[in-house]
Amino acid sequence: MLVLEYKAVLKKTQVKAIDEAIRTSQFVRNKVLRYWMDNRGVGKKQLYQYNTQLRAEFEFVKNLNSHATHASVENVERAISRFRDNCKKNKPGSSGYPQFKKDARSVEYKTSGWKLHPTRRRITFLDKKGIGELKLLGKWDIHTYPIDLIKRVRIVRRADGYYVQLCVKAVSGTELRTSDEEIGLDVGLEHFYSDSNGHHQENPRFLRKAEKAIKHAQRRIYTKEKGKNNRRKARGRYARKHLRVSRQREEHAKRIARNVCKANAYVAYEDLNVKGLVRNRRLAKSINDVAWSAFRRWLEYFAIKFGTQVVAVPPHYTSQKCSNCGHIVKKGLSTRTHACKCGCVLQRDVNAAINILFKAKSTGGHPGSNAWGVGTSTLLGVTLVEQVATLSQESPGF
Template sequence: MLVIEAKLKGTQSQYSKLDEAIRTGQFIRNTCLRYWEDNKGVTRNDLQKLCSVLAKNKETPWTKKLNSQARQAHADRAWSAIGRFYENCRLGKPGKKGYPKYKKFSRSIEYKNSGWKLSADRRQITFTDGFEVGAMNLWSSRDLVWYSEKQISRVRVIRLADGYYAQFLVNWDRREEHEFQGKMTGIDLGLKEFYTDSDGNTVDNPRYLRKSERRLKMLQRRVSKKHIRGKKQSNRYHKARRALAKQHLKVSRQREDKARKDALALVRSNDLIVYEYLKIRNMVKNHHLAKSISDASWCQFTQWLQYLALVHGVIVIAVPPRNTTVDCSCCGSKVKKTLSTRTHRCNQCGTVLDRDHNAAKNILAKGFKLLAEYLNSTVGHTESGAKSSKAQGETNLWLKNGDVLALSWLDELRTKNYWESPTIFGTPN
């Protein structure tokens, strides 16, 4: 699947009609949720039927303007929230179970196969439902001319702080050629450095939020000064609010761009990548580090790493982080450290390394151990269609989907016993 985003350029009247369509979709979703609360045993099919009832109801004639498949898409959104709540209750998830909430400020609407049409040169999109938005220009760095309308399964219109965008979901199996050279690395995610690999190389942590904090505070003060409680807000208030939203959007885009580029560089230069699986949700409960952890965007980086590894056919292993900082990467003895101790000094073997470098070596060693267990147990079954293997605990192992090239490289790893060599990751046999 590919998601291609293009900015929508049109008149103010067209933007107002898109807002009306978004509000209509929000009304349908909230109505479906209320119907589920008021009636027992409601199914997804019942919510789909409710969309048809709303379109024919004399009290809600505006819902008929929205495309029928778009109405069903919003019913599916409501059912997705309900199903997630049921799943969390069934699994006994600790804490809040995610009870579905009513939407107050929706920002998107989703069309499926109807309600829109692309021009021949793919430079314009025409919305053909009852809101009569008409043709709008598409501004994008990606060219849609290479894809037919049959390959585009969904079109989502989303309103952001700097305008309206159309996101095209294209059915395309993306694959990139990757030359396997046996390069392997383990990475330790951190706050001082964004990550440190097992060779001692580091990538700086840009801290985009910290750098923008001064401007964000100034813009937030402007919004607060122009807000009048209990009265209709002025145009100056909305202008200040949009400026603040644009600055937050800029920070989020900077984070995503950095995460994507770092992940792509890592995947292109390695054939096996091992990283530590961090529970970000638990880590941000530390109020002294929560802002810095969120600013680092580790979760976004690992998501891009998994996706790009699948595209390039590279192996990615996520290992539990337990004792990766405490253990010595050479002799295995435990060296206790506080958070302020940045150097690893082993009293047993005399090893002196940077704290993160030592952890990255331990992470790579854990990855080799798990890979060895996988090869010795299930490598014979991957050719029959196994696509992934789940190891014990919080460990995940992603493999290329049964590709012969990847399997032959794994067999080479097994025959040469790379995971047992001290020259690879610095641990004794």
């Protein structure tokens, strides 16, 4: 599934109509979830029947396209299924009990409720919410895909405006690699990653660089009176600064992952539990800033595009073990040089990257999950499968 995203040009009345559609979608989801909580054992059929009751009872729900309310029910279904799967597998920690949505930011239509203009640069929403025709700005060429292949249309609200996403049932084309090398990657905080060839990729630290401006924008919010327009504008400026950092991380991870997969036929990396690592309150900000999860997600996507084999291996002892003789050389995090009695002296992360590659080749590791959410055999935190399953093709994320 490819996701082609466009910026929407809106009038003030359309902004209000979209916000109303998003609130209605959130209302349906929360009501259906409450119905499931109060009536344990109800199945999929009963959830959709309750959705029909809501459409009959509330006029504002009826005004939203029926397929859009069905999509809200599907969101509840996925949350329930995920919770049950976690319980069956006795997953440690939180089982992910379904939660109510407090600030939904999107509404999703299926194959009805919208119509594309013949130019494919405008889209009209046909339900009674009053959204009407939206002008689309973007580089994607939707002309190459038949209308029948567009299975979902989403309107997404972000800090810098509204976006329309067209979900197309198609497979992206493959590309040729530039070489067939093998490489091991050790991600870190000092460097974005160090590879088994001795190369260090710089850690851009986008949040750290923007932190001063973000804090200034945050302080400006509290100088404005509550409930006033100036406070709303200040909040918008603050949110846009965070959005920019988020996009910088995603684009950087995408670019680096593409280069790695294009230049190598075999890539080994660490199977890290990022969700567990960010519980360290001293390192949480730096770990989130380096975006290991996004990097792995894009590695697995471009592995399919370039025909690269990506393998995840357990990270245990990869930093302590000598890559030359196999002897365990204990060292703390502050020790950045690996020096073994066999005479092997390497930068700590390069030594770990070589061990990761050896480990993957000797044990096979775990084949990396792919960007379509099929055959995922390893998890990077509990949200990797969700992220992979909703990955957009080389475009900003959802």
